[in-house]
Amino acid sequence: xxxxxxxxxxxxxxxxxxIVLYFTTFNLFMFVSALVFTAIIAMSxxxxxxxxxxxxxKDKEKKVSKAEFKIRRFLAIICGLATAGxxxxxxxxxxxxxxxxxxxxxxxxxxxxKEIDVLEAAFQYGIIAMIASLPLFAGAAFILASSGTISxxxxxxxxxxxxxxxxxxxxxxxxxxxxxxxxxxxTKAELFRTAGSPFLVIIHxxxxxxxxxxxxxxxxxxxxx
Amino acid sequence: MAISxxxxxxxxxxxxxxxxxxxxxxxxxxxxxxxxxxxxxxxxRKIIARIQMRPGPPIIQHLLHTFKFFIKETVFxxxxxxxxxxxxxxxxxxxxxxxxxxxxxTEGSLLILFAIFAIHKxxxxxxxxxxxxxxxxxxxxRAVFSAAAEVPLFxxxxxxxxxxxxxxxxxxxxxxxxxxxLLFSIPLAxxxxxxxxxSKAYYYSPLNITMGKDLVSGFETEHFGMxxxxxxxSESIAWYMLLWIFLTVFIGGLTPIGYIVGxxxxxGLISLIDATTPILNPNHSVMTQVTLxxxxxxxxxxxxxxx
Numbered sequence: 265x266x267x268x269x270x271x272x273x274x275x276x277x278x279x280x281x282x283i284v285l286y287f288t289t290f291n292l293f294m295f296v297s298a299l300v301f302t303a304i305i306a307m308s309x310x311x312x313x314x315x316x317x318x319x320x321x322k323d324k325e326k327k328v329s330k331a332e333f334k335i336r337r338f339l340a341i342i343c344g345l346a347t348a349g350x351x352x353x354x355x356x357x358x359x360x361x362x363x364x365x366x367x368x369x370x371x372x373x374x375x376x377x378k379e380i381d382v383l384e385a386a387f388q389y390g391i392i393a394m395i396a397s398l399p400l401f402a403g404a405a406f407i408l409a410s411s412g413t414i415s416x417x418x419x420x421x422x423x424x425x426x427x428x429x430x431x432x433x434x435x436x437x438x439x440x441x442x443x444x445x446x447x448x449x450x451t452k453a454e455l456f457r458t459a460g461s462p463f464l465v466i467i468h469x470x471x472x473x474x475x476x477x478x479x480x481x482x483x484x485x486x487x488x489x
Numbered sequence: 490m491a492i493s494x495x496x497x498x499x500x501x502x503x504x505x506x507x508x509x510x511x512x513x514x515x516x517x518x519x520x521x522x523x524x525x526x527x528x529x530x531x532x533x534r535k536i537i538a539r540i541q542m543r544p545g546p547p548i549i550q551h552l553l554h555t556f557k558f559f560i561k562e563t564v565f566x567x568x569x570x571x572x573x574x575x576x577x578x579x580x581x582x583x584x585x586x587x588x589x590x591x592x593x594x595t596e597g598s599l600l601i602l603f604a605i606f607a608i609h610k611x612x613x614x615x616x617x618x619x620x621x622x623x624x625x626x627x628x629x630x631r632a633v634f635s636a637a638a639e640v641p642l643f644x645x646x647x648x649x650x651x652x653x654x655x656x657x658x659x660x661x662x663x664x665x666x667x668x669x670x671l672l673f674s675i676p677l678a679x680x681x682x683x684x685x686x687x688s689k690a691y692y693y694s695p696l697n698i699t700m701g702k703d704l705v706s707g708f709e710t711e712h713f714g715m716x717x718x719x720x721x722x723s724e725s726i727a728w729y730m731l732l733w734i735f736l737t738v739f740i741g742g743l744t745p746i747g748y749i750v751g752x753x754x755x756x757g758l759i760s761l762i763d764a765t766t767p768i769l770n771p772n773h774s775v776m777t778q779v780t781l782x783x784x785x786x787x788x789x790x791x792x793x794x795x796x
Contacts, residue, residue: 269655272598290600293587297608304576311570311621325568445636456630461570461618468614468633472607479643480600488651 266420270480277354277417284354284417290480294351294473301469302344305462306337313459326459332376333460339376340463343369347470351477356414359481360404360438366470367393367442373467377458385454392448396441399434406431407485416484424486432485439478443471511594518593519586519726522733525749526725527552529732529756530691536760537692551691555721563714568621577619578712578719581612585726592733596658602734603646609727610636613699616720617708628707631698631771635688641681641782648678648789649738658737665741672739675792679739681785683755684778686731690759691724695766698774732756 267274271290278285287295310333313326328336343366350362371393374386408414410427422428444452452471456464530551538545547553565574588605591597610632617629650656652675653664665671672679688696700707709720732752736743743751769777 269657269660270598271600272657288598290598290604293601294604297604300580301611304573308570308573311574311619312568313621313623313626314568315623452633452636456614456618456633457626459621461615461629462573464618464629465573465611465615468636469608469611472610472636473604475643476600476604476607479646483647483650488654 267484270483278352282355282415283358284415285352286354286417287352291352291477294477295348298344298348298351298469298473301466302341302348305340305344305466308462310460310462328460332378335376336373336460336463339369339372340466343373343466343470347466347473350474354416356404356407356416356419356435356481356485358414359477360400360435363400363439363442363474364397366474367397370444370467370470373460373463374455374458377460379458382455382458385452385457389444389448389452389455392441392444396438396448398438400438400442403431403433403435403438406434416481420484420487428485432482436478436482439474443474445471445475514594515586515590518589522585522589522593522726522729523722524552524725525752526727526729527555527721529728529752530725532753533690533692533756533760533763536757537764540761540764551721551725555718555725558713558718558721559715561714561717563716566620566622566711569711570619570621573615574619574712575716577612577616578716578723581609581616581723582719584608584612585723585730588730589726592658592730592737596662599646599649599656599658599661599734599738602730603642606642613708616712617699617710620711622711624704624706624710625708628699628704628710631701631704632708634771635698635775635778641685641778641785644782644786644789645678645682645685648675648786648793651790651793652678661738662742670740675739675789677785677788677792679735681782682735682739684781686735686755687759687762688774688778689727689731690763691728692760693763693768694759695762695769696774696778698769698771701768 267286267288271288273289275287275289275292277287310328315324315326317324346362346365346369350359350366353359353362371386371390374382377383404414407419407428410425410431411419411422413419413422441448452467455467458464528548528551531546531548534550535545535548565571584605588602591601591605614629614632617625617632619625646656649661649671652671653661655661655664668674684696687694690697691700694700704710709717712720729752732755733748735755736748736751740751
């Protein structure tokens, strides 16, 4: 098995000490997509959300204040960069750090909002993300302990053992919790009721790109053939 | 000296010819995807109408709608998040053109096609929320909620890999040439992918909660004129690509006529389902897809490893 059976043409590596970034067509596409979205988010204004006002025939306009805009944009950019990094890293521990960072900034992006329902959803999502950090890092630790390395470029040549498989399951549970995908999706949908479209998009973008990348990583660790 | 100069010139001309051929191939495939996708959407409306005892619009109606939007005035809501509101339509077009390049043109990695589909979900989400309209916003919230329904998508990837040992489309086609169509060896994965296609059907799909008629046009409601035209082009290409992936991955490489017949059959089947079922509420839609995914995943693993 090699990288080309998963992500297409192998384009090269960037060694940064122990951590080696690698590019296949797939990784490059995801990396560029994350960066493009981050760049657009950095230069976008927020929308004014129009809602019906109870008791009158008037509309209610929800806007994002300047102070809130600044902090949310900053966190959205950090989230975009962490997602881009997670797309090309060839190191499992590095990957788990990026995923944990994404979980933290995702909570931050909505925690700045002054709406009770949204804050409650952020609180619930935060609890899940915090709990999920244990299986996330434990998964990486199990993979290191059983294979002797956390470099995907090395792991791809090591036969899969039962403990590596067990570590992968923990890693997957951790990623699912940190990114709020099924079965943890319900509270996450509630976060999106607030205004600030460009910042909210990065929460969803990071989740889906991370899940696609996780599939690649799990298939590298667990070689069925 | 002169010979090496001629050799260099010949190499240069050959490279130019290869690049021109590739460009022509991409353009032709994108054009074909748009036209076939649009006509299939029109066919979908026609079949639904005939089942409901209505004459229905002509089959080229979706195509005419798309062209119509290009000659309409393009206006922007004053509440929109600029420039995201505009850029999102360009991104939607770009990702599906990229899908055509990765799919029919180069037969690259299936992982990239699924990444493109994931980005399509983001675009759906943000096209809705960037306008400030409550209809778009609800569509956006539903897009996030329906992310749970992406479980089948990722499960399909894993099952295909477990069966074939590769993610490259050209290798998957070669596998099917020697081992028979995957439709028969992993039918539950095909079922899961079919449910995914059903959830993306443009007209009256029971599972497409982001485009439910209670939300007018869902995430597209506040995009007008040329922007809407670009969105409709992208959706036609997206429909063509979803059907193309299904046929290529589960039946194998077909002739152009084979692809068209297959696409018409699947569109007809989906139209039948759309015409005879109500649009489910968001909870029911998501839970239906998650339940089918669970059956598909467990059943496929049993089929691969124990039968």
